[in-house]
Amino acid sequence: MTKPNLLSGMQPSAASLHLGNYLGALTQWVAMQDQFNAFYVIVDLHAITVPQDPKLLLENTRRTAAQYLAAGLDPDKSSLFVQSHVPAHAQLAWVLNCITGFGEASRMTQFKDKSQKGGADNSSVGLFTYPILQAADILLYQPTAVPVGEDQRQHLELTRDLAMRFNSRYGETFTIPKAEILKETAKIYDLQVPTAKMSKSAHDPKGLINLMDEPAQITKKIKSAVTDTDGDIRFDRENKPGISNLLGIYSALTGEPVAKIEAGLSGSGYGTLKAEVADAVVAALEPIRTRANELLEDPAELDRLLAKGAASANQTAEKTLKAVYANLGLVTPV
Ligand code: AMP
Ligand code: TRP
Numbered sequence: 001m002t003k004p005n006l007l008s009g010m011q012p013s014a015a016s017l018h019l020g021n022y023l024g025a026l027t028q029w030v031a032m033q034d035q036f037n038a039f040y041v042i043v044d045l046h047a048i049t050v051p052q053d054p055k056l057l058l059e060n061t062r063r064t065a066a067q068y069l070a071a072g073l074d075p076d077k078s079s080l081f082v083q084s085h086v087p088a089h090a091q092l093a094w095v096l097n098c099i100t101g102f103g104e105a106s107r108m109t110q111f112k113d114k115s116q117k118g119g120a121d122n123s124s125v126g127l128f129t130y131p132i133l134q135a136a137d138i139l140l141y142q143p144t145a146v147p148v149g150e151d152q153r154q155h156l157e158l159t160r161d162l163a164m165r166f167n168s169r170y171g172e173t174f175t176i177p178k179a180e181i182l183k184e185t186a187k188i189y190d191l192q193v194p195t196a197k198m199s200k201s202a203h204d205p206k207g208l209i210n211l212m213d214e215p216a217q218i219t220k221k222i223k224s225a226v227t228d229t230d231g232d233i234r235f236d237r238e239n240k241p242g243i244s245n246l247l248g249i250y251s252a253l254t255g256e257p258v259a260k261i262e263a264g265l266s267g268s269g270y271g272t273l274k275a276e277v278a279d280a281v282v283a284a285l286e287p288i289r290t291r292a293n294e295l296l297e298d299p300a301e302l303d304r305l306l307a308k309g310a311a312s313a314n315q316t317a318e319k320t321l322k323a324v325y326a327n328l329g330l331v332t333p334v
Contacts (some may be wrong), residue, residue: 005143006036012061016210020188020198030072038078049126070291081309088317092136135159140317142175170327191225194241222278
């Protein structure tokens with residue numbers, strides 16, 4: 001039996017993924033590789049919709065790939081590839097640009113947020129059409145499932161609208177994909193501001209645990225995590241956000257329910273909780289960091305794995321693009 005297709009993507013916009021990316025997205029992507037024929041794309045063409053330092057972009061693209069592989073994305077099961085290695089992404093994006101309304105694109109809230117920050121003259125046309133390139137990323141692979149965070153819901157709706165529009169104007173061409181919104185329970189908060197989501201744009205680096213952090217750094221950050229003064233190890237997101245975050249991290253890493261962890265630690269101090277959480281985080285991340293660094297020491301091997309992913313992605317993407325061009329009435333080259 002053939003497995004259904006799945007596609008998801010991430011921008012190569014930082015040197016390290018963080019614990020939130022790992023627990024909120026990556027572990028779920030790894031788990032989905034068995035039920036799906038999965039395509040995971042590092043979207044470098046999306047990254048350049050805002051200014052990038054070329055050296056850093058190059059480095060961060062390889063670093064992102066290395067961390068995904070190190071965390072368990074298996075190149076024998078899934079296709080892990082770089083968007084710019086598959087020309088059909090830019091080609092289909094053009095076609096989709098031509099069936100997207102100007103007003104429709106103007107309603108994308110992520111564009112409104114991002115462009116407001118920089119001012120109209122600092123926003124590129126590429127940033128405006130970002131969601132349309134994302135629709136192309138998805139539709140080329142005929143996926144049924146697209147696992148993303150809640151913030152991507154609107155882009156997935158646009159993708160579905162464009163697919164249905166194309167199908168109804170030009171004949172059945174695209175599978176209509178569905179967003180699989182990743183578990184909110186896996187939401188990880190900043191260690192210093194435990195009411196804010198852990199994010200790479202954290203104000204204080206102590207609030208952020210990176211996959212590529214050294215064990216001693218991780219332990220230090222967890223030991224200085226903000227807690228409260230009542231001394232009770234109890235999950236209460238509203239009144240005890242710091243302790244709840246530590247319990248949430250511990251539970252996500254060990255698979256143990258929060259209630260069981262609370263019971264096991266009742267009567268202990270926050271120091272004990274922090275030490276146990278630090279050990280669990282280090283135990284989970286240390287093999288990933290080590291393996292990612294090994295992969296980065298051999299960029300030729302990493303590039304070979306990415307080329308293998310691109311070859312498989314190109315096959316699927318080319319097939320869809322051919323059908324799109326033919327259905328549009330473009331002459332097939334001989
Ligand atoms: P981003 O770094 O915002 O592009 O996020 C990439 C993916 O990681 C998103 O789709 C989210 O599902 C996940 N993610 C990001 N931050 C967190 C967090 N603090 N907790 C849980 N998941 C997160
Ligand atoms: N816009 C997504 C994000 O910021 C990244 C992305 C690009 C993506 N293309 C995609 C996600 C296709 C899922 C499918 O997280």
